[in-house]
Amino acid sequence: MSTQPIAKCDEQASWLKRLIPALDWLAHYERKHLPGDARAGVIVATLLIPQGMAYALLAGLPPQFGLYASLLPIAVYALLGSSRFLSAGPSALLSLLIATGVAGLAEPGSPRYLAFATATALVVGVMQIAMGAARLGVLTNFLSQPVLSGFTSAAACLIALSQVKHLLGVQFPQTEHLHELLAELARALPQTRWPTLAISMASVLLLLAFQYLLPRVLARWKTFPAGLAQALSKSGPIIVVIVGTAIVAAFDLGQRNGVNIIGEIPSGLPDFALPALAASEFLPLIPLALTVSFVGFLESISVAKTLAAKRRQKVESNQELIALGAANLAAGVTGGYPVSSSFARSMVNFTAGANTGLASLITVAVIGVSALFLMPLFHHLPQAALAAIIIIAVIGLMDFAMPRRLWRYNKADAAALILTFVAVLAVGIEKGILIGAASTIILYLWRTSRPHMAVVGRVANTEHFRNVRRHETQTLPHVLLLRIDENLYFANAKHIEDFVLCAAAEQPRLRHLVLICSAINFIDASALETLRELLTRLRDADIQLHLAEVKGPVMDRLAHTEFLDQLGHEHVFLSTQAAYEKLAAA
DSSP, rough: OHHHHHHHHHHHHHHHHOOOOOHHHHHHHOGGGGGHHHHHHHHHHHHHEEEEEHHHHTTOOHHHHHHHHHHHHHHHHHHHHHHOOOEOOHHHHHHHHHHHOOOSSOOOTTTHHHHHHHHHHHHEEEEEEEEEHTTGGGGGGGSSSHHHHHHHHHHEEEEHHTTHHHHTEEEEEEEOOOHHHHHHHHHHHHGHHHHHHHHHHHHHHHHHIIIHHHHHHHOOTTTSHHHHHHHHHHHHHHHHHHHHHHHHHTTTTTHHHHOBBBOOOOOOOOOOOSSSOGGGGGGHHHHHHHHHHHHHHHHHHHHHHHHHHTOOOOOHHHHHHHHHHHHHHHHHHTTTTOEEEEEEHHHHHHTTTOSSSSHHHHHHHHHHHHHHHTTGTTTOOOOHHHHHHHHHHHHHHHHHHHHHHHHHOOOOHHHHHHHHHHHHHOOOOHHHHHHHHHHHHHHHHHHHHHHOOOEEEEETEEEEEETTTTEEEBTTEEEEEEEESSBOOOOHHHHHHHHHHHEEEEEOOOEEEEEEEETTBBBOOOHHHHHHHHHHHHHHOOOOOEESSSOHHHHHHHHSSSSHHHHGGGGGEEEEEHHHHHHOOO
16 A cells, blocks of 8 residues: 555645644643643733733723734644743733824824724734744844843833823823823923822832742642632732722722723624725835734744743744734734733733633633623723823833943943843834944944954964963964854954964964864955965965865855865864964974
8 A cells, every 4th residue: 555645645734734833732631731721811811901901001002902912823823832931911011112103194083094904914813924924033132132131121010101191181192202191291290190100109019019928928838739829919900990890889989089980891802804004005004014023023923932942842934923923913813003012911810820822712712801801890890990000011121230230241232232232212113123223233243343362372392372462382483373253244344354464463473373263154256366366475475375164164155165275175174283283383
């Protein structure tokens, strides 16, 4: 019997599992995983319901948009994502990007504003799927960790400050510039509504107690069930929502004292529909969608890799792009807005016992039931409570320790972090992150344009060669051993040439110069021309150039040029020791 059809079926099944990773964990699902998935799904839902509504308000959208973005998009990601623990859905960073980006296209709260927000999710989805299909996940490597830290911390500051107006019960326009935000806040400060401020402070204190105090108290009760303790410690947002809503409703604070409330939220599940925009109206969304695509993916992939490492599992970057893109397409056709992930929410999902994507599907079920039947209960929910939830959530995004660490280790990276932080606050999020990315590239070019180079000598009676300034070494008066610790390319070629010629001029007895290439992985065309010129100048000075420890890929590329013939194959040595021994007797 032919095995060809069987092999073909196996190949198709393997391809399908790569495209839909859920097929793998569904096929091998174990009953013992169900309690953890169920517990995590319910806990994350109780956290995501108030968070989703809060983030929607941050984005300038009605609260139900946050719930719509927490239904089908999460289910789609659970089926397509390579991470089994990531909690997809609305996030604070993307909500702020939508608020600042769409505000320039339509009046906040207007039907066109809502349409643009939903359309952004569609454009983001198309972009992320295209990037994943083209295997462009590596593009995110161009944003360094210092730049990401500076961007995230600055965005968290803007998010927190933008919510102060809800804490105080005042109104002023949304802006992404720090100086404008502070000016508006100063003007509105005398109009503070004290009942709203009281609700805000109580909400903040309650959230802090649940986040920091309650876990310590529960840890002392060793007989307390671990699962229940986890659920209680993460239930702060839903408790704040329940208590705040009950107090406002009981004392009719919305009518008597002007406490801003959510008001009526439509019950039911979202309809499938495309945004009511002409095709040409999607074009202005492309710059915003590019920023959202990168930021959302970076936010998600960093969380996914962190959690996967804890369970020794693998996360595939390009599959994550496709999964997030499909989730955003789902948000775009169900009245949501762009989604990514939340580190805090994903950590709750992980620590609550999630084992597979079933936990996210359970989260979707709980939120769906809430959207169908519980929306009238949130009518008296104070906006101040949701603002407090946002502020406490983004506090964890601010990394105050990294600037100090970087300043001690590498002041250039610290400067990139500070520049990105200041740029985001001063000129806005999109321009700020571009400035940060540009600073990373400029710093790289500056750093590699003046590479570390060392004159080396042999450590006595060994085959080890080290920097003569750091170690006691043996050297030869007619031989110069020079190690270059960087790739050779256009930005550093002339600097290396000047250094070599200067070093050669300082040794009148020099007859042989050996370039040790152990740290060189690439030589571009400009650097190759510089090597040709260097070979000629050294020969004019009666000095022979040699190469040692040239890596295989570099030799392969040099073999396609005339340089090796001009140099002479006998002047290329496998090791520095071989060059030293031969030239010592020359």
